[in-house]
Amino acid sequence: MILRCALLLTLLSAAALRAESPPPPEVIALLKETQSLQQQQRYVEAMVKLDEIEALAPGLADLYNLRGALYLTPALRDFDKATEQLDKAAALQPGAVAPLFNKAELLFVKHDWAAAAAAFQKLLDQFPKLPMQVRHLTLYKRLICEVKQGQFEAAEKTLKDHFKFMDDTPAYYYSQVAIAYGKDDEIKAKEWLSRADAIYKPAEASAYLDSLMEARWVGNISLPPLEKK
Numbered sequence: 001m002i003l004r005c006a007l008l009l010t011l012l013s014a015a016a017l018r019a020e021s022p023p024p025p026e027v028i029a030l031l032k033e034t035q036s037l038q039q040q041q042r043y044v045e046a047m048v049k050l051d052e053i054e055a056l057a058p059g060l061a062d063l064y065n066l067r068g069a070l071y072l073t074p075a076l077r078d079f080d081k082a083t084e085q086l087d088k089a090a091a092l093q094p095g096a097v098a099p100l101f102n103k104a105e106l107l108f109v110k111h112d113w114a115a116a117a118a119a120f121q122k123l124l125d126q127f128p129k130l131p132m133q134v135r136h137l138t139l140y141k142r143l144i145c146e147v148k149q150g151q152f153e154a155a156e157k158t159l160k161d162h163f164k165f166m167d168d169t170p171a172y173y174y175s176q177v178a179i180a181y182g183k184d185d186e187i188k189a190k191e192w193l194s195r196a197d198a199i200y201k202p203a204e205a206s207a208y209l210d211s212l213m214e215a216r217w218v219g220n221i222s223l224p225p226l227e228k229k
Contacts, residue, residue, distance in 0.1 A: 023057050023060055024056065024057070026056065027053055027056050027057045027060065030049055030052055030053045030056070031053065031062060031066070033049050034046045034049040034050055034053070034066055035066075037049060038066075038069075038070070041073075041075070043070055043073055043075050043076050044076075046066075046070060047067070047070060047076075050063055050066060050067050050070075059092060060092075061088075061089045061090075061092035061093040061096065061098075061099070062089070062098070063089075064085045064086065064088040064089035064092070064099075065085070065086065065089040065098050065099050065102060067085040068081075068082045068083075068084075068085035068086035068089060068099075068102055068106075069082075069102055071085060072102070072105060072106060072109055074220070074222045074223045075222065077109075079106060079110060082102075082106055083103075083106060086099050086102050086103050086106065087103075089102075090103065095126070097123070097127055097130070097134070100119075100122075100123050100126070101123055101134070101138065103119065104116055104119035104120045104122075104123060104138075104141075105141075107119055108120075108141055108144075108145070108211075108214065109214050111148070113145040113148040113149050114145070114149060116141070116142075116145050117142050117145035117146060117149070120138050120139075120141055120142040120145070121142060123138055124138055124139070124142075132167075132168065132169060133168075133169060136162070136163065136167065136169040136171040137169070137171070137207055137208070139158060139162050139163075139171065140163075140171045140174060140175055140178075140208060140211065141211055142158065143155045143158045143159065143175050143178060143179075144178050144211055144212075144215055146158065147178050147179055147181075147182035148182070148215065150182075152179065152182065152183070155175070155178070155179055155182070156179065158175070159172070159175045159176070159179070163175055169204070169208075170196045170199070170200045170204060170205045170208050171208070173192050173193075173195055173196035173199070173200075174192075174193075174196060174205070174208040174209075174211075174212070176188075176189075176192040177189045177192045177193050177196070177212065177217075178211075178212065178215070178217070180192060181212070181215075181217040189217070196208075
């Protein structure tokens with residue numbers, strides 16, 4: 001499994017960077033190779049590519065954002081290293097969307113639900129005009145945090161205020177899934193999953209499904225066991 005949401009935000013970050021100061025063509029090519037390796041779940045090879053990028057462009061924020069995202073994948077999961085890399089990315093691009101999203105994602109995969117919800121909300125407050133794909137994913141993750149904290153009224157409000165069944169993203173359907181799982185209604189959750197599967201392609205729903213896996217509502221054997229609190 002890979003954090004597709006991290007890839008999406010990385011692409012946005014790269015686009016913003018190109019508008020300000022385009023990196024050399026060889027660096028852009030290596031970034032694309034790295035993202036391709038991520039998509040193929042060839043994480044170790046992706047790390048090698050990032051080392052090559054760092055030798056050529058050590059001041060490139062996307063380098064550290066990508067590396068931080070890799071350290072959030074189940075295969076390489078290391079929260080301390082992820083934090084270090086994402087902090088570097090944020091320092092190089094203060095206020096950029098991608099590092100802020102991924103730092104919120106780090107709290108999400110650590111199951112620090114209150115802190116994650118606050119981090120996602122801060123992102124929404126700072127960037128009120130996020131593209132729909134990113135905005136919906138951010139709101140959906142905040143909704144999961146609300147469900148995990150037993151805040152069902154808040155979660156239902158998030159669903160009602162922000163998502164519709166005819167949206168271009170599967171946020172409406174997957175939010176229904178999350179709320180159903182939160183209420184221990186597995187039958188209803190699976191019904192909503194089936195509806196989503198009938199409408200959206202796997203690539204469109206992958207980040208949403210990953211979030212259910214991280215919440216431990218949907219199984220994934222590659223995820224490490226939860227640490228006892």
